[in-house]
Amino acid sequence: MTYRDVVSRQVLTWACTAIGARMPVAMAPLALVFLVRERPGGYSLGAILAAAYVLGEIGGAPVLGMRLRPERARVQLAVGLAVGTVGFLGLGVFPGAHPAVLAGFAFVAGGAPAAATGGLRTLLSELVPARSVAQALSVESILTAGVWAVSPAAVAGLALGVAPRVPLLLAAGLMAWSVAGLWLLPARWGAGGAEGVDGADGRDGPPLLRVLVGAWPVYVVGAASLALLGLSELVLPALLEQRGIGVGWSGPLLTGMAVGGGLGAFVYGLRGWPGLLRTRSLVLMLGTSVCVALAAVIPAMAGIAVALVMGGTLQSGAMLTRNLSLREVLPPRALAAGYSVMYAAAGAGYAATGSLAGALLRVAAPSTAILAGVCLTVAMTGVGWWGEVRRARRGEGAEGSGEGSGGGAVELGGVGAGVGAEGVK
Numbered sequence: 001m002t003y004r005d006v007v008s009r010q011v012l013t014w015a016c017t018a019i020g021a022r023m024p025v026a027m028a029p030l031a032l033v034f035l036v037r038e039r040p041g042g043y044s045l046g047a048i049l050a051a052a053y054v055l056g057e058i059g060g061a062p063v064l065g066m067r068l069r070p071e072r073a074r075v076q077l078a079v080g081l082a083v084g085t086v087g088f089l090g091l092g093v094f095p096g097a098h099p100a101v102l103a104g105f106a107f108v109a110g111g112a113p114a115a116a117t118g119g120l121r122t123l124l125s126e127l128v129p130a131r132s133v134a135q136a137l138s139v140e141s142i143l144t145a146g147v148w149a150v151s152p153a154a155v156a157g158l159a160l161g162v163a164p165r166v167p168l169l170l171a172a173g174l175m176a177w178s179v180a181g182l183w184l185l186p187a188r189w190g191a192g193g194a195e196g197v198d199g200a201d202g203r204d205g206p207p208l209l210r211v212l213v214g215a216w217p218v219y220v221v222g223a224a225s226l227a228l229l230g231l232s233e234l235v236l237p238a239l240l241e242q243r244g245i246g247v248g249w250s251g252p253l254l255t256g257m258a259v260g261g262g263l264g265a266f267v268y269g270l271r272g273w274p275g276l277l278r279t280r281s282l283v284l285m286l287g288t289s290v291c292v293a294l295a296a297v298i299p300a301m302a303g304i305a306v307a308l309v310m311g312g313t314l315q316s317g318a319m320l321t322r323n324l325s326l327r328e329v330l331p332p333r334a335l336a337a338g339y340s341v342m343y344a345a346a347g348a349g350y351a352a353t354g355s356l357a358g359a360l361l362r363v364a365a366p367s368t369a370i371l372a373g374v375c376l377t378v379a380m381t382g383v384g385w386w387g388e389v390r391r392a393r394r395g396e397g398a399e400g401s402g403e404g405s406g407g408g409a410v411e412l413g414g415v416g417a418g419v420g421a422e423g424v425k
Contacts, residue, residue: 003269005132006139010185014124015143017181021081021116022144024088024109024171026151028053031167032106034159035095045099051351052103056110058347064115065340066208070333074187077119078179084113085175092168113175118339121323125335126189137323138269141316145262149255156251190332208334212341215329217387221281222322222342223349224380225315228292230350231373232257232308235357238366245301253301253308260312268317277325278388284318285381289374296370319346329391353377 032053033046068076087109091102121140128136158166237250273280291311295304322342330338353373360369 003132003135003139005129006135008127010127011124011136011139013181013184014120014127015139017178017185018120018124018140018143019147020174020176020178020181021113021120023147023151024084024175025057026148027155027167027171028088028106028109030152030155031159031171032091034155034164035091035168036099036102036164038164048099049102049106053106053110054347054351056107056112057114058344058351060111060114061118061340061344061347062212062337064111065118065337065343066212068115068119068336068340070188070190070336073119073123073189073336074182074185077116078182080113081116081175081179081182084109084116085172085179087112088168088172088175092165092172095165095168109171114343115336115340116178117343118336118341121339122189122336123185126186133327134320134324135269137320138265141265141268141320142262145258145265145312145316149258149262152251152254189336208337211330211334212337214391215326215338215341217384217391218322218325218329219342219345219384220380220387221285221384222319223345223352224377224384225285225288225318225322225349226346227349227353227373227377227380228288228311229257229315230354231357231370231377232292232295232311234354235361235366235370235373236308238361239296239304239370240301242366243299243301243304245304249301253305256305257308257312260309261316264313264316265320267313268320277321277328278385278392281318281321281325282381282385284314284321286378288314288318289378289381293371293374296367296374325388349377349380 029050032049033043036042036045036049039045064076064080087105087107090097090105091109094101094105097105121137124136124140125133154170155167158170233254236253237247240247240250240253275283288311291307291314295307295311298304298307323339326338326342327335353376356376357369357373360372364372
């Protein structure tokens, strides 16, 4: 397997559009803190605004994702991104507004474009042959890792070196750029299949909501995966302080974790890997959990750095297996909505683990808070894996009785199997 089929002008156009849509997402939480930190109670207000933004994402992704229609994909995505641009622009133009107004802008900035991740991922699969979708998703993960590695430094540099509102104005400009980029991409997906049109609202198959709910084990493990990332990001400064290490090292360490994520995504796409997707996911998630736990107990900064880089490498592979698993268990008409639900689930896992760690930090050491979060994510991973095994057994039973499973493919080994089982780009 190679990345040869992924190298094309259209994929490059998609990448530029995706950067415009996703970099504002990576910039937003920190940019909101910098926007209001000099106001009375600034840090608390910044946390509230960041929470409003994340709530918008969690609520907007499934609701808007389920309304995406293949034949109107470009227009729907453009409207969401344009409204998100207005939200970011409002934050940058009116930084001294009442907190409720800022929270409203933040909620809109997070919610309106929340379906763009699922829509753009589905569009990406239209630009490459079916056999190369796994490599395309790896490229997407590498791009995302790069965005998350660059964003914190860009926000801090612009907010401190120019003005606190500049990162949010830049975010608005980038999101507006992504709206323009959509017109250089296919207007829709599934152009050759009737299922993508007639079945988009569930009329030719089970209701879309029921189909999406049936994939809940994949969402649970996806949430657990990002929960570990959130745990590392949110508690790392306190952990470094506990170890007597300068808090300023948290930025470089998290950048190293993001670089590890990009490397892991690249390696994952280089070849086919043995075993079922759910088994690979379980192994990668347990490996990530071990790495984060080691980072919590190792006293030396070098050891923490190695553990975080390795954790990022394995975590990106785990997220890739989740996206490939969605392509197995969902019919093509439900993929964009499924990716959006995954986005919301991952955000919910990030928020839940961060809240747990924040509460524990008041009564326990940072290392203890991290270990408690790791235990939670391991439990979530176990529940998700059990659900996938149970679903697969039900599907085998239905096939054996001649009934069919109603919307998923049988899980196969190898990277390409997670894509080719559908037979659809």
